[in-house]
Amino acid sequence: MRENGNTKTREISQELRERIEDLQLSYIHSIDDGPLEEWPEHFTEKCLYIIIAKDNVDRGQNLGVMRFNSAAMLRDRATATQHAAVFAPRIVRHVIGRGQVVSIEGDAIYTRTNVAVYQTSPDGDTMLLVAGQYRDKIVTLNDELKFAEKQMVYDTFRLPDSIVYPL
Numbered sequence: 001m002r003e004n005g006n007t008k009t010r011e012i013s014q015e016l017r018e019r020i021e022d023l024q025l026s027y028i029h030s031i032d033d034g035p036l037e038e039w040p041e042h043f044t045e046k047c048l049y050i051i052i053a054k055d056n057v058d059r060g061q062n063l064g065v066m067r068f069n070s071a072a073m074l075r076d077r078a079t080a081t082q083h084a085a086v087f088a089p090r091i092v093r094h095v096i097g098r099g100q101v102v103s104i105e106g107d108a109i110y111t112r113t114n115v116a117v118y119q120t121s122p123d124g125d126t127m128l129l130v131a132g133q134y135r136d137k138i139v140t141l142n143d144e145l146k147f148a149e150k151q152m153v154y155d156t157f158r159l160p161d162s163i164v165y166p167l
Helices: 014-032 036-042 054-058 071-083
Strands: 002-004 007-009 043-053 066-070 091-096 100-105 108-120 126-141 144-154
Touching (some): 014 126, 014 144, 036 043, 036 071, 043 054, 043 071
Antiparallel strands (some): 043 066
16 A cells, blocks of 8 residues: 555556556546447446535535435436527537546446536637536446446636536
């Protein structure tokens, strides 16, 4: 074990680091490039996905702008997002930093990854949608890494009127 801030983590293999990175990249590509129907496949059936303000996390308030407790709910969101005509189509792009393993507790790997999400409107204007950090709990299910929890903790004080796509 080695110290990592205030937590202890076991040294992990390069192969495991690469698998964690591949999971994260596959996750963002399912949102950025689609098909969005693949997005829920990155989660365990019973999971937590939440988009939440850093201020709320710091205050211990578990109130997010988007919250789902199962892969079934994520599938519903992906379907609704793909077929709803209530918003103009847009291009979403994620830029992520190298993830860090914060701790390993039993079979769970806890990671954090800095992220910025940009959005390009139909007229070609690109804007920063949100900046923040993924705080993930990753588990192995049938030899595949999956998110048991994914928190998108955003630093941005004002979000656009609506967050349509998952972050």
